[in-house]
Every structure is written in structure tokens, then in C-alpha cells.
Amino acid sequence: MTWRGPTYRTVDGERIDGAWCHVWQRSRWDAEYHLDDLIVFADGAVRCQDRTDLAGLKKLLTSGRISVTRPGAPALPDEPSKWRSRHGEPLTPEGFLSEVADKIEELNGRPTTGQRCWEAIRRYQQEPEERNRVLLRDAYLAVPPHRRIYVLGDMDLQDRPLRILLTDLGEAVDGDGPVVTADMHQESLDYFRRGDEGVAREQERRAVQYADDPSGPGQSAVISHQTVFPQGWPEALGLFVLRNDYPAQIAFAGGTYPSVLHGYWALSAADAADRRLIQEAPSGREAHDLGGRAVQRADWPAIRLAVMAGLLRAKFTQHPELAGVLLSTGDATISYTGFSDSPFWRDAPDSRGRNWMGRLLELVRSELLAELSLGGHRDPGSSTVAWKSTRSQI
Known part of the structure; x- marks a missing residue:
């Protein structure tokens, strides 16, 4: 049988993990067999239309209500030699019942019959x-x-x-x-x-090649939510400073910008007049809207990641108090959520979300920590040495 998963059900607030496979179930109405899902849970519950357990599943298999092979399918020819055969034993109801019992053990993190065989x-x-x-x-x-x-x-x-x-x-x-x-x-x-x-x-x-792999689980993920503050940004710093629209003036690539969003969208614009307009926008979100309407420079898709990385480095190296908030996240994964940024930048609840903002924040966090640990020094007016050579081109 081919098992698929994960799946689960919730009992009294507790998640019970499960797995599922296909079986053939005889209909109560027309006695015909139809392909159906049989779901097995870690607590021993079995569901195939009705809920049952291992003992109930055995009765269903014995009675023919459930079949583990396609009813009416031609029987496989007898093997001329068991020793020379490349096929396993045929799937039987008894064998399938043993496999389900194994799956329950696996879902509970206990040794299966195969693992116990290896122990022997x-x-x-x-x-x-x-x-x-x-x-x-x-x-x-x-x-x-x-x-x-x-x-x-x-x-x-x-x-x-x-x-x-x-x-x-x-x-x-x-x-x-x-x-x-x-x-x-x-x-x-x-x-x-x-x-x-x-x-x-x-x-x-x-062990040699993966010597730099983390030795244990890291901290719980940190979620950077998009938040609106109608009365203005709080004075006491919090994780909201990780947001790109947080007002923190930065010098970058020959210009000065009120926030990362101002810098990003101003630098994306092909026309100098649009750049100035975006740069002077009253808020980061307004800079975003203006930038989204402006014609982008032709090479923007190729350089935007590097530009964003440079802006973030400038923000956190030029504002030590903000760097302290970023460093306080430890080694946690940073999930940058929201609704205004494209799925390229944020952690969206579907396959489109690439969370590049979260990943770049983790990169800058690592660079800040490396500077503290290795005693390095960075010119607060620059982001990286490599970036200096391209400033004049932006």
C-alpha cells in the first residue's frame, strides 16, 4: 500500500496525527466497489466512511466490505520459482491489517516490525x-x-x-x-x-561536510506582522521596527531616505522626477504606492534583492537601537507577513510566498552578530564594501 500524509484530527484540543491510503469499499446501496480513503490515526482510530478500530477493520476486511485489492482484477500468475521471484508476497487482508498496525506504531514514534527486525x-x-x-x-x-x-x-x-x-x-x-x-x-x-x-x-x-549544520532546534519563529498605528508609532521599540515602513532615516547609494520603503521604491524608478517624488512622500506606504505606479528601471528585477539587502544593512548599522531589536530575535526564523507587499517579499499562506524580507533580515542579523563576535568594524555610512562599487550605477 502507498501511504500518504500528513493528516490529523483534533480531540479535546489535541492534534492526533494520521495517514491515509486507498482501499475499495463496497457500497451499501448497489453492492459495487468504489475507491475510498482509509485513514489511520495515532490513537488507533480507523476511518473509512465510518469510524472504527483495528478490530473493526478486521471485521470489515473479513466480511468483504473493504477490499485491499481491486475486486475483479485478474489474479497474478504463479511464480515459477519463489527464490528467483522479484515480487513480494501478495497483499492479503491479514497482511494489510499488520501494515495498519505498523502505521499506528510509526505515527506514535514507536518501532515498526521492520525496525524491530533490524534490531534483531x-x-x-x-x-x-x-x-x-x-x-x-x-x-x-x-x-x-x-x-x-x-x-x-x-x-x-x-x-x-x-x-x-x-x-x-x-x-x-x-x-x-x-x-x-x-x-x-x-x-x-x-x-x-x-x-x-x-x-x-x-x-x-x-559529519565533515555538514560540520556547520545547526546542532539542535533553534528558537521559535518570529512573525513580523504588518500593523497600522493610527496615533503614530509607539515610543517603546518593539518588533514593529523590522517593518520596512518604520521611519528610520538612512543614507544609501548617494541618497537619504526616510525609510527602507522610500529608498527601495525611489531607487526602482527609471525617471529622476519620480525618484524625488517617492523620496519626499509623507509615509512609507505612500512611497510604496507612488513607486508602484512609476515606470521601473529595466534592470530592477535583477538588482532588487541586492538593493533591499543594502537598504536593510544601512538601516540597522546606522541605527544601533534598531539593530538591538533585530539581534534580540536570536536565531529564530523571521516570517515577514502582511498584505501590502508582494508574495515575493512576504510569507504568504500559499506556495507563492517566498519570504525574502524575512530571509534578508536573518542575513543582516547574522552579519551584525558576526561583527560583534569577530570585532569587525563597518563604516556606518556604507552597507557593504561590494556595494560601494555599484553605487554610482543606481
């Missing part, structure tokens, strides 16, 4: 004694039959190394395969050993 493999590797081989066989047979060929995650050998290891010496694997010898058992153990060595090498490689 590790145990047998450490102590290759007969009692551990018996435990391994039990763990392997607990895996839903149609899922056993995937338990090792090997698309070439599938589960053959396990089937060899679990076959007694002198017996044929699967009844029609090779007769097992002690050397074959050792080859299977060597297969798992080589896999462990490969995993260890990859983990070591990733």
Missing part, C-alpha cells in the same frame, strides 16, 4: 548464536508478508541475505533455491557488516 539483525551480528537466529526469524516473520522484500532497503538483493541466514544448513532457501552452507551464512553476515561499514563511512563523511 544487530543482536545476531553481535552474538551469532542459534537463540538469536530464532529471534531474528520471529522478527522477520512479524513483518507484513508483502513488505518483507523491502525490509533491508536493497533493490538488488531485496531480502535474500535474510532468507539465506534464516534457512537451516543443508536446507534449500524457499524450498527451490540454493542449499544453504556455513559459507553462505557467513556471506550473509559479511553483507550486513559491509553495509554497517558503508553507513559508518557515510556518517563520517557527512
Whole structure:
């Protein structure tokens, strides 16, 4: 079965995670089978039109109300040899019920039958004694039959190394395969050993290559809301200073602007008269409206990210008190929301939102922290050294 998710339901304010797959359900009205969604939840609840549990699902499968294979579909031809077959066991109601039980364990963060099988493999590797081989066989047979060929995650050998290891010496694997010898058992153990060595090498490689990855979860996300203050901006500084329309005079690219929005939209305009008009607008939002109506310079789409980054650097390096507010967000993700800016800049509740403002604020925050940590010095009248070379072109 192919499981999809995530999904969930809420019980007494608590989120219960779930997953779903397709089954065929027989209609009460015409006795015909129709494709339907079967949803399984972490608390063991099962829903397919009606709500039930594992015991109820077993009755539905036994009665034929639910079918896990398409009714009326031609049966698969018999395999000429189980050992040579590249297909797993057929999906049965019993096997599907075991898979649903596994899915419930997975949703709860508990080991599945496949993971317990790997635990048994590790145990047998450490102590290759007969009692551990018996435990391994039990763990392997607990895996839903149609899922056993995937338990090792090997698309070439599938589960053959396990089937060899679990076959007694002198017996044929699967009844029609090779007769097992002690050397074959050792080859299977060597297969798992080589896999462990490969995993260890990859983990070591990733530890080196990903050495700068965060070692743990960061702070909770900070949301920068677009807010209107009819009585004027508050005197006590808060997260609202992260907004681009917050009045903070900045010197940038040879000009002076009352806010980031003034600077951004003035620099976007192709005509010098429009630039001056935007620059002198009474508020950031009015500058935005004027800039949106003006003809943009031809290269604006290619340079606008760099311009915005430069304006933000100027704002927070030229106003240390505002930099303190930005630094107070720590390593939190900054979600820049609102309704006036395009989805390119803000975090919109759909696939269009790219949150570039939030990402640039995080970048500038990191640069400010680096200067404090490394003892660097920045000329407050400039944003970056690289930007100086392009000032005259804007």
C-alpha cells in the first residue's frame, strides 16, 4: 500500500496525527466497489466512511466490505520459482491489517516490525548464536508478508541475505533455491557488516561536510506582522521596527531616505522626477504606492534583492537601537507577513510566498552578530564594501 500524509484530527484540543491510503469499499446501496480513503490515526482510530478500530477493520476486511485489492482484477500468475521471484508476497487482508498496525506504531514514534527486525539483525551480528537466529526469524516473520522484500532497503538483493541466514544448513532457501552452507551464512553476515561499514563511512563523511549544520532546534519563529498605528508609532521599540515602513532615516547609494520603503521604491524608478517624488512622500506606504505606479528601471528585477539587502544593512548599522531589536530575535526564523507587499517579499499562506524580507533580515542579523563576535568594524555610512562599487550605477 502507498501511504500518504500528513493528516490529523483534533480531540479535546489535541492534534492526533494520521495517514491515509486507498482501499475499495463496497457500497451499501448497489453492492459495487468504489475507491475510498482509509485513514489511520495515532490513537488507533480507523476511518473509512465510518469510524472504527483495528478490530473493526478486521471485521470489515473479513466480511468483504473493504477490499485491499481491486475486486475483479485478474489474479497474478504463479511464480515459477519463489527464490528467483522479484515480487513480494501478495497483499492479503491479514497482511494489510499488520501494515495498519505498523502505521499506528510509526505515527506514535514507536518501532515498526521492520525496525524491530533490524534490531534483531544487530543482536545476531553481535552474538551469532542459534537463540538469536530464532529471534531474528520471529522478527522477520512479524513483518507484513508483502513488505518483507523491502525490509533491508536493497533493490538488488531485496531480502535474500535474510532468507539465506534464516534457512537451516543443508536446507534449500524457499524450498527451490540454493542449499544453504556455513559459507553462505557467513556471506550473509559479511553483507550486513559491509553495509554497517558503508553507513559508518557515510556518517563520517557527512559529519565533515555538514560540520556547520545547526546542532539542535533553534528558537521559535518570529512573525513580523504588518500593523497600522493610527496615533503614530509607539515610543517603546518593539518588533514593529523590522517593518520596512518604520521611519528610520538612512543614507544609501548617494541618497537619504526616510525609510527602507522610500529608498527601495525611489531607487526602482527609471525617471529622476519620480525618484524625488517617492523620496519626499509623507509615509512609507505612500512611497510604496507612488513607486508602484512609476515606470521601473529595466534592470530592477535583477538588482532588487541586492538593493533591499543594502537598504536593510544601512538601516540597522546606522541605527544601533534598531539593530538591538533585530539581534534580540536570536536565531529564530523571521516570517515577514502582511498584505501590502508582494508574495515575493512576504510569507504568504500559499506556495507563492517566498519570504525574502524575512530571509534578508536573518542575513543582516547574522552579519551584525558576526561583527560583534569577530570585532569587525563597518563604516556606518556604507552597507557593504561590494556595494560601494555599484553605487554610482543606481
